[in-house]
Amino acid sequence: xxxxxxxxxxxxxxxxxxxxxxxxxxxxxxxxxxxxxxxxxxxxxxxxxxxxxxxxxxxxxxxxxxxxxxxxxxxxxxxxxxxxxxxxxxxxxxxxxxxxxxxxxxxxxxxxx
Amino acid sequence: xxxxxxxxxxxxxxxxxxxxxxxxxxxxxxxxxxxxxxxxxxxxxxxxxxxxxxxxxxxxxxxxxxxxxxxxxxxxxxxxxxxxxxxxxxxxxxxxxxxxxxxxxxxxxxxx
Numbered sequence: 001x002x003x004x005x006x007x008x009x010x011x012x013x014x015x016x017x018x019x020x021x022x023x024x025x026x027x028x029x030x031x032x033x034x035x036x037x038x039x040x041x042x043x044x045x046x047x048x049x050x051x052x053x054x055x056x057x058x059x060x061x062x063x064x065x066x067x068x069x070x071x072x073x074x075x076x077x078x079x080x081x082x083x084x085x086x087x088x089x090x091x092x093x094x095x096x097x098x099x100x101x102x103x104x105x106x107x108x109x110x111x112x113x
Numbered sequence: 114x115x116x117x118x119x120x121x122x123x124x125x126x127x128x129x130x131x132x133x134x135x136x137x138x139x140x141x142x143x144x145x146x147x148x149x150x151x152x153x154x155x156x157x158x159x160x161x162x163x164x165x166x167x168x169x170x171x172x173x174x175x176x177x178x179x180x181x182x183x184x185x186x187x188x189x190x191x192x193x194x195x196x197x198x199x200x201x202x203x204x205x206x207x208x209x210x211x212x213x214x215x216x217x218x219x220x221x222x223x224x225x
Contacts, residue, residue, distance in 0.1 A: 004156075006156075033212055033213075035212070035213075042216075042218070043213075044215075045212030045214070046212075047212075048211075048212055050210065055210035056210040056211060088154075090156055090157065092157075092213075099145065099164060100144060100209075101147065101162045103159060104157040104159070105156050106155060107156045109154070
């Protein structure tokens with residue numbers, strides 16, 4: 001079974017621009033979560049989608065948004081980029097078993113200049 | 114608000130030693146705890162998951178224990194190898210739509 005895939009792997013953007021990141025979960029997984037990892041704050045939960053619905057959201061400004069498609073693929077969008085948005089963005093998928101074990105993709109490294 | 118702390122923040126040991134990484138969490142109302150490994154610039158690899166009703170899980174040279182009532186977990190690595198060098202993260206969740214709450218990690222270096 002293929003793992004979680006994320007595209008692109010690396011991005012360089014300028015302040016004020018917007019960016020869209022993509023995540024494809026493990027086949028059969030319907031839940032996708034997004035996380036931001038920075039050296040200062042560590043790993044922080046952004047939001048979780050299940051069956052095209054956002055079920056939970058972390059403490060991030062409205063510039064961070066996402067969506068999920070009917071095939072469970074998910075996109076995350078950040079508008080009006082700030083220097084502080086430079087981070088590794090990770091997505092994770094989980095199946096419908098009772099363990100709620102999460103499987104992570106390789107991440108997208110976003111650099112904002 | 115759940116807080117997860119990992120001690121030590123960094124650890125350097127010679128190859129072959131057994132070692133223990135510690136994780137504590139403030140809210141014992143968790144559904145499970147996961148230990149992950151992260152290599153530099155890479156994603157997270159799940160090592161072990163312990164559900165709240167379990168006391169420990171083992172995989173190869175790794176053993177993780179959970180004491181939910183005291184808010185503690187340990188990851189024991191036996192006979193460490195240079196390939197074990199990485200950052201180890203623990204995370205907890207209440208399950209369902211709840212996200213994972215992570216500690217800041219333990220940066221482990223195994224000296225050949």
